[in-house]
Amino acid sequence: MTTRRTFTEEYRREAARLAIESDRPIAQTARELGVGESLLGKWVHKERLRQGDLTPVSPATGALEETEQVELARLRREVQELRVDNEFLGKAAGLLRIEATPQERYELMDTEKANYAITRMARLLHVARAGYYAWHARQREAPGPRAARREVVDAAVRRVFAASDEVYGAPRVQAELASEGMRLNVKTVADSMRRQSLEGISPRKWRPVTTIPGVSAHAIPDRVERQWDRGELNRVWISDITYLRTGEGWLYLCAIRDACSRRVIGWALDQAQTTDLVERALRMAYVLRREVPDDVVFHADRGAQFMSGQLHDVCVELGVRQSAGRTGVCWDNAMAESFWSTLKSEFYDRRKWATRAEARAGVADWIERVYNRRRLHSTIGYQTPVSFERELVIEGQLPLAA
Structure with a gap:
């Protein structure tokens, strides 16, 4: 007995979006996806109605010729596409750094895949769809040696940063880890901190404010002349x-x-x-x-x-x-x-x-x-x-x- 295939709502919408955005015949797209042409056609029709791409035929539109109705539908579709693009980019701007890594972009795509087409997000984030799907497949696998090592490094960096009252930058975190026997270069530590959004504190520019000039009863020379460290204690x-x-x-x-x-x-x-x-x-x-x-x-x-x-x-x-x-x-x-x-x-x-x-x-x-x-x-x-x-x-x- 043949088992009837079932498709999730997410898959139906993704397939319909692929057919709409590729501008290829529905029959060709249906063959590539391994689904029936009529079934894909229903999904496409439903998705276009959801996006507001279809203009219902009614006496109220009698003043428009057929070519004008086609042009109106095209313009509405373009406006809808731009609106969705802007909506997604607005979300991405609030969630991603300007120099976001491909992995961070894939993570955003994975979070928003129920709301936006993978094709659209890949285009707007300037990554490849194939890259996203390869990354998604790797997430279901056990972490490899490099990923496991990165998790260990991230945990160690996070621990040292927290122990410093969240003030250390990468050089001091690296030095602290080195004193514990964990040898990393500063760039590796900086990358780990960037991944975890950990940022040390940089001292602000200072200005002297407490010097109150007085009348000296004796001459005091400058015995240091900015050569403070003489190489010995108590100098x-x-x-x-x-x-x-x-x-x-x-x-x-x-x-x-x-x-x-x-x-x-x-x-x-x-x-x-x-x-x-x-x-x-x-x-x-x-x-x-x-x-x-x-x-x-x-x-x-x-x-x-x-x-x-x-x-x-x-x-x-x-x-x-x-x-x-x-x-x-x-x-x-x-x-x-x-x-x-x-x-x-x-x-x-x-x-x-x-x-x-x-x-x-x-x-x-x-x-x-x-x-x-x-x-x-x-x-x-x-x-x-x-x-x-x-x-x-x-x-x-x-x-x-x-």
């Missing part, structure tokens, strides 16, 4: 002050970093930017380092807090040599400014802070737990500042606090 310490917005008003942060390792070794927060703020941060750095050479340079801008006699006395007491850039030349303290850009773009400006106490706790945690011990720094070979310093300690440079 140059960089400091600056920035402001942080909270629901209770401004909170000021003074931070001190070792120019060699980029580690924040001292910080202090207060609601006023005074010399006391700088002194607390400097004493914290001095205690953390324990053994500080007499010629360590403490570099900052020429703000009143750094030029004061009070801070001069503290530096003399601790055996620290002061250094200051030129007035109004932000580049002379650019290393400190770059830290503020990282702090604000990767952490502080990503949320609202209701109170100063909440901001104090959050900033201190980010500095010590994330910036010093977790965040990879490109300038020190994609290591964390703490691990970089430990390597120097192992090499016998100096004893170091944890």
